[in-house]
Amino acid sequence: MHKRKLVITQNLGNGLIDKIREIIPDWEIIIGKEKSIWTDHLNEAEVIVSWKKEMEGMISNQSKLRWLQAWSAGVNSLPLHELEAKNIHTTSANGVHAYPISETIFALMLALTRKIHTYVKNQQTKIWDHAGLNLEIHGKTIAILGVGAIGKETAKIAKAFGMEVIGFRHSGKPEEYVDTMYTLEHLNDVLPQCDYVAVTLPYTKETHRLFGMEQFKLMKPSSFFINIGRGNIVVEQELIKALKDGEISGAGLDVFEIEPLNEGSPLWELENVIITPHTSGSTEHYTKRVIEDIFIPNLKSYVQGGTPAINLVDYKKGY
Known part of the structure; x- marks a missing residue:
């Protein structure tokens, strides 16, 4: 039996990783910025945290992806039409900044x-x-x-x-x-x-x-x-x-x-x-806020069968 899979394309500290594992102890969790760490896991990932440009074209129609947590507040760079067509939930990092x-x-x-x-x-x-x-x-x-x-x-x-x-x-x-x-x-x-x-x-x-x-x-x-x-x-x-x-x-x-x-x-x-070079949102607390304030509450709801409601993107509005 295959484990459900979470892919996080960012580097996280052990404290944050432990908090995620407490919620989904039976999942396989892939974590790291390097492309080589997560490339082979994309089609099996049910949840992805932090979309990368390199992912475009790498997720097939057989993908198990159900929810994407963006790493930015703006989502205009995401393939929103494709995500909507595949009924994939997208949540943004709105509020972190x-x-x-x-x-x-x-x-x-x-x-x-x-x-x-x-x-x-x-x-x-x-x-x-x-x-x-x-x-x-x-x-x-x-x-x-x-x-x-x-x-x-x-x-x-x-x-x-x-x-x-x-x-x-x-x-x-x-x-x-x-x-x-x-x-x-x-x-x-x-x-x-x-x-x-x-x-x-x-x-x-x-x-x-x-x-x-x-x-x-x-x-x-x-x-x-x-x-x-x-x-x-x-x-x-x-x-x-x-x-x-x-x-x-x-x-x-x-x-x-x-x-x-x-x-x-x-x-x-x-x-x-x-x-300034598109750095106005940069902060020492960025990762902690995305994970603790948005992703973890949404993950708790998701594993209980609910919809990740915090910052859920309205595809019709585009944000």
Whole structure:
């Protein structure tokens, strides 16, 4: 009799492995980042934790896969149509990033507002210059596009700065720390009020190239644009033009249309841009949170015959 099989394509500490084994003591568990560790086990795996690009085409129609736990909050890189067609449950790592990404959002906002990026460059060349510093963040208005776990934490921090918080979410449902909530249909109406716009949306058909020149022209010339969502939510060439033409004051960008960002991109050279290499969600607690907060509770439900409900992806919505 073949054992049921779990494949985890990440390295886990013994403590986390022991917690998983307590729930499924009779399963065979394959764990490790190296492709050679898990390649031969894919078709026999009933559950896979952490999808890898190399897996595409390696899972046959005879696969026993019933549930995939993604290692990221965004699932647009997964073969969602294939997973849906095969009735495979997919759960995301949504919620794991709330602390590190909200910290990154404010790090970028504060750095741009207080010209920290300019002073760091000046320090490298030993230039003592005021650089026209005159803005502060307290009491300003922020629009948060996408009030999920990240957006909620960002709104909470914004209130510590006495900010007016405007939120956007698909349902329009009110949320604590958000003063006014809208759906995206009202985006253009709200943008002229905002000093900061932070994009935390997932990438879907509805959010594809959502933000372009029309939206940048509606923003204040003194405003800042932060994108930690996905690069294809923004028309990158129009963002570059808006930054060059002074339609907005600056941008903090963690995601791009093509990654890694091409060395020839003008974004590298713009003085009013801070670039981070899609690292806003990186944290010392990442693995622990994915396993303990999402995977283990879902695994307990799954082995009892239920559906893994935490962060279950809605294939119709794409997230």
